[in-house]
Amino acid sequence: MYQKSKQVHQTGLFAQVRDGTQVVLLSLHFLFNPDMKEVRVRFAPSPTGPLHIGGVRTALYNYLFARKHNGKFLLRIEDTDQARFVPGAEDYIIESLKWSGIHFDEGVHIGGPFAPYRQSDRKEMYHQYALQLLNSGTAYYAFDTPDELEALRKDFESRKETFQYGPQTRMDLRNALTLSESDVEALLESGEHYVIRVKIPEHETIVVHDLIRGVVSVNSHLLDDKVLYKSDGMPTYHLANVVDDYLMKISHVIRGEEWLPSAPLHVLLYRYLGWEADMPEFAHLPLLLKPEGNGKLSKRDGDRLGFPVFPLQWTDPKTGDLSSGYRESGYLPEAFINMLALLGWNPGTEQEILSMDELIELFSIDRVGKSGSKFDPEKAKWFNHYYLSALPDEKIAELLGKILKDKGIDAEKGLILSVCPLIKDRANLIPDLWEQSWFFFTQPGSYDEKAVQKFWKPDSPALLKQIAGLLESREDFTVDALDNAIKGFIHDNGLGMGQVMNTLRLVLVGGSFGPGVAAIISVLGKKETLNRIEKAIRNLGA
RNA sequence: GGUCCGUUCGUCUAACGGUUAGGACGCCAGGUUUUCAUCCUGGUAAUAGGGGUUCGAUUCCCCUACGGACUACCA
Numbered sequence: 001m002y003q004k005s006k007q008v009h010q011t012g013l014f015a016q017v018r019d020g021t022q023v024v025l026l027s028l029h030f031l032f033n034p035d036m037k038e039v040r041v042r043f044a045p046s047p048t049g050p051l052h053i054g055g056v057r058t059a060l061y062n063y064l065f066a067r068k069h070n071g072k073f074l075l076r077i078e079d080t081d082q083a084r085f086v087p088g089a090e091d092y093i094i095e096s097l098k099w100s101g102i103h104f105d106e107g108v109h110i111g112g113p114f115a116p117y118r119q120s121d122r123k124e125m126y127h128q129y130a131l132q133l134l135n136s137g138t139a140y141y142a143f144d145t146p147d148e149l150e151a152l153r154k155d156f157e158s159r160k161e162t163f164q165y166g167p168q169t170r171m172d173l174r175n176a177l178t179l180s181e182s183d184v185e186a187l188l189e190s191g192e193h194y195v196i197r198v199k200i201p202e203h204e205t206i207v208v209h210d211l212i213r214g215v216v217s218v219n220s221h222l223l224d225d226k227v228l229y230k231s232d233g234m235p236t237y238h239l240a241n242v243v244d245d246y247l248m249k250i251s252h253v254i255r256g257e258e259w260l261p262s263a264p265l266h267v268l269l270y271r272y273l274g275w276e277a278d279m280p281e282f283a284h285l286p287l288l289l290k291p292e293g294n295g296k297l298s299k300r301d302g303d304r305l306g307f308p309v310f311p312l313q314w315t316d317p318k319t320g321d322l323s324s325g326y327r328e329s330g331y332l333p334e335a336f337i338n339m340l341a342l343l344g345w346n347p348g349t350e351q352e353i354l355s356m357d358e359l360i361e362l363f364s365i366d367r368v369g370k371s372g373s374k375f376d377p378e379k380a381k382w383f384n385h386y387y388l389s390a391l392p393d394e395k396i397a398e399l400l401g402k403i404l405k406d407k408g409i410d411a412e413k414g415l416i417l418s419v420c421p422l423i424k425d426r427a428n429l430i431p432d433l434w435e436q437s438w439f440f441f442t443q444p445g446s447y448d449e450k451a452v453q454k455f456w457k458p459d460s461p462a463l464l465k466q467i468a469g470l471l472e473s474r475e476d477f478t479v480d481a482l483d484n485a486i487k488g489f490i491h492d493n494g495l496g497m498g499q500v501m502n503t504l505r506l507v508l509v510g511g512s513f514g515p516g517v518a519a520i521i522s523v524l525g526k527k528e529t530l531n532r533i534e535k536a537i538r539n540l541g542a
Numbered sequence: 543g544g545u546c547c548g549u550u551c552g553u554c555u556a557a558c559g560g561u562u563a564g565g566a567c568g569c570c571a572g573g574u575u576u577u578c579a580u581c582c583u584g585g586u587a588a589u590a591g592g593g594g595u596u597c598g599a600u601u602c603c604c605c606u607a608c609g610g611a612c613u614a615c616c617a
Contacts, residue, residue, distance in 0.1 A: 046617045081616050146615065153614095162544065162613070195615050213547070222545055222613095230615040237617050261546055261612040286548080287610070296610070339554095342566090346555060350565045369555080372610060376553050379567045389580080425580045436579085451577085486576095501576030513578040 037251045039071025043097075043104075044241070044255075046078040047089035050314035050323065051096050053375070054256065054288040054297055057340045061285060062254045063102045064341070064363035071251070075107030076244060077118040080234045087317055090118075096311040101333050101356055114248045119240050126235035129243050129273060130196045130228055138272040139228060142175035142197045143187055166224040167202045196229035198238075198269065206264040211252075211283035211365045218264045226265055238262060242269045245280055253280045254365070257372075260284045283365050286344055289374045297375055299323065307377035311336070330430030331380070335387040339380045343373045353386060385428045396420040400433045407434075409441050418523050422515040436514070440523055443532060444510025447540065451512045455502045461537045463500065464507065466493075468533045471526060483518035507536035 043059040045051055051059075066073035075097075077090055094109050106112025116122055133139035142165075149165070156163035163169070170177055175197070176184045188194065204220040228239040235243070245253060263282055270279040288297045291305060302309035302323060313325035326336050338354055346369075347354065347362040354362070388396075397416045400423075404411050423436040447456075470489055474481075490500050501517050508520050508529065521529050 044617095048617070078617065084616060142615095149614090160543070164544095164613085193615090197615095210547095216546070218546070224613080227615050232615075234615090236615070241617090256611090257547070258611055258617090264546095284547085289610075291553080342554065344554090348556080350556080352554095352566060371548050373555090374553060376567065379554065382567055385580090426578085455577095490576095496576095498576055505577060509577095511577085515577095515579090517576060 038249075039066060039069040040074070040249050040251045041066050041071060041254055042074045042076050042245070042248065042250055044076040044078050044244075045093055046081065046084070046237075047086060047093065048081070048084040049086050049089055049299075049316075050310045050312070051093045052297065052299065052309045053311065053326075053340060055093075056096065056100055056102075056311050057288065057343060058254065058256055058285055059097055059102050060100070060337060060340055061345070061363070061365075061368070064360050065252065065254060065365065066105075067360040068363050072105040073103075074112060074114070074248065075104045075109065075117065076248070077108045077120075078237065078240065079118060079120045080230075080237065080240050082120075082232065082234070092312065092314060099327055099333055100311055100337055102337075119235075119244065122240075122244065123234065125247070126229070126240055126243055127233075130235065130239065133198070133228070133269075133272055134196060136272065137199070139196050139198050140176040141184060141188070141194045142170075142173065142225075142227075143179075143192055143194050144174050145193070148174075164224040165197065166200055167221060170197075170199075170225055193231040195227045195231050197225040198228050198265065198272075200225050200265075200268070206267055208260075208263045208267055208282060210260070210263070211281055212286075212368050212370060213260075213284065216260065216263070220264070220268070223265055223268075226262075228269075238265055238269065242266050242273070242275075246270070246273070246275050246278060249278075250280045252283060254283045254285065257284045257287050283368070286369060287372045288343060289372045291375050291377060296372070305377065307380070330432070331384050332387045332391075332430075335384040336380075338387070339383045343375065344369050381428045388427055388430070389425045391424065393417060393420040393424070396424045396433065399430050400437065403431070403434045404441060411441050415440065415523070422519055422523070426515075439509040439514065440520075443535070444508075446510060447506060447536070448511030451502070451506050451510075452540065454512075455499065455506050456540050457499075457503075460503050460540070463495075463503065464533050464537060467500075467504065468530055471521070471529060474526070477522050477526060479516070479518045479522045482521050483516075486518060507540075508532050 041062045043062050045055055045059075063073050065071070075094070077093075079085055079090075090108070097104075104110060106114065106117065108117040111117075130139065134141070144165075149163075153163045165173065172178070177199075179187070200223045201220045205217050206220055206223075207215060207217045210216055226238055227236050229235050244250075263284070267276075267279065270276050289295065290297055290301050291307075297309060299309060308324040308326050308329050308331075310323055310325045311327065313328040314323045315321070316323075327333075334355065337356060337359075338352075341354065341359050341363075342352065345363070345367055347358075348367055351358075394417070397413070397420050400420065401411075401413070401416050404416070419437050419440045423433055426436045427433050467486070467489065470485060471482075474485065476482075486500070486504075487497070489495075490497055502512065504517050505512065505514065505520070508514075508517070508524065514520060524532070
């Protein structure tokens with residue numbers, strides 16, 4: 001019955017798109033549908049550590065979707081697990097997204113009409129909904145201790161079975177379903193630890209509509225009686241998530257695929273709470289996978305494979321371990337975002353370079369792929385190279401200027417600016433700017449052995465003296481003029497182009513690398529060039 | 543193990559029943575060049591396997607294989 005198409009998802013219409021005409025009609029319906037809810041989406045990380053790039057991508061897709069539909073995007077912190085709380089993680093998440101250019105309309109850091117946006121600050125709100133479920137008989141108290149359950153699991157495992165707290169087992173356990181009413185009351189009053197579990201129906205097909213995967217249905221007897229309310233007085237993710245999404249009027253839940261298996265439970269909770277009519281639409285994003293081997297991308301992959309998995313550098317507060325970040329490694333946020341956006345989504349054209357504005361304009365959930373993407377560090381570098389070389393010289397100068405400052409080098413702005421056009425095509429990451437230009441700011445301390453062997457000949461000093469004389473008498477130090485002068489000299493004296501240029505290059509930069517010789521001389525200027533020639537003759541000798 | 547989700551060049555992906563299966567990264571070759579890069583041109587390389595449905599399947603269905611996620615009083 002159900003036809004997977006964007007129009008169906010967005011309008012709730014059941015229709016089959018067969019030709020262009022119908023697509024247009026449906027689109028018009030979409031535009032003028034008065035029942036269309038305001039788009040409100042959220043990014044809801046838990047502060048258990050640094051956000052990795054998969055998380056950033058989830059936030060990005062939410063952001064793009066919100067902007068595209070003139071909706072709202074909010075940041076909610078899901079910190080219902082006190083044991084896993086990591087100090088600094090929340091700030092890290094906020095700073096990471098800010099650096100990435102992903103901005104919120106509401107959230108824990110900026111407030112908003114549905115504040116508070118941190119679940120630990122909303123603790124009291126969840127209890128009443130747990131009670132509501134209790135009263136309607138769709139949830140029940142359970143008194144089994146963690147140890148008892150652990151023992152049961154082990155026991156089942158030894159028989160090669162899996163223990164599930166659910167329809168098959170709950171009547172054998174210590175809960176409000178098996179205990180008498182007075183016993184339950186007594187236990188509650190005695191302060192006995194308890195949890196509240198959802199009472200999963202025995203045989204019911206639960207259907208989840210997913211914007212990316214279509215219809216996903218599962219039989220409820222495979223679900224278990226998940227804990228909704230923990231003995232520490234905190235809700236679990238499942239309850240808190242559903243309650244908050246409802247209260248915050250979330251229209252679309254766009255989250256990682258790891259949530260797909262529990263989506264039926266969430267649908268059930270919306271139903272039991274009487275909110276099914278306002279249930280958000282779901283879109284479960286495919287995961288980001290390791291570049292090599294199998295499995296989803298994890299923290300350790302980055303350092304093992306030599307690329308960052310985090311947007312920003314992170315120091316573990318407990319172990320002191322440092323994990324590298326895209327920002328500190330020298331990526332531009334625009335390149336980082338462009339690269340991430342294309343991991344699991346594409347605009348349907350062959351355009352690959354996309355600004356945030358273009359991404360917003362072009363983004364659409366139904367162009368999100370179904371399968372996981374292996375992350376490719378090489379392509380990330382390529383994106384950065386592209387963005388770096390497209391930057392105006394003034395921007396490059398700012399980046400290089402900062403590096404110089406950090407190194408304690410006090411260079412004139414004019415010098416920095418004249419270096420930029422020579423190096424920006426040669427860098428992949430920001431630190432490469434220095435690798436490609438250091439010799440403009442400091443004299444080579446040594447000469448590359450291979451280059452010396454190849455280009456330093458007995459007659460080199462004499463040759464260089466001649467060139468020095470030539471330069472000494474010149475006023476015009478523009479690149480073209482220098483180029484003509486040197487080439488003329490080579491030609492007039494019947495010399496080899498490579499031999500002369502490379503020798504010159506050797507004495508100027510200390511090896512076989514760098515931009516054109518004339519360009520180097522032009523930037524260094526007469527005094528410094530002559531100085532380096534003299535120094536080389538002195539050091540390398542005859 | 544069970545459940546769910548997935549499977550097009552090495553990688554990211556396009557092709558919504560009819561294409562010489564397209565693009566990008568990488569790699570290789572050639573060109574430009576005074577070096578190293580950049581850049582330009584070209585090349586390499588894919589529909590997991592098997593059954594259906596159909597005049598025709600990358601595309602729809604089934605099975606197998608493989609991969610992934612989930613299976614906590616974690617999110």
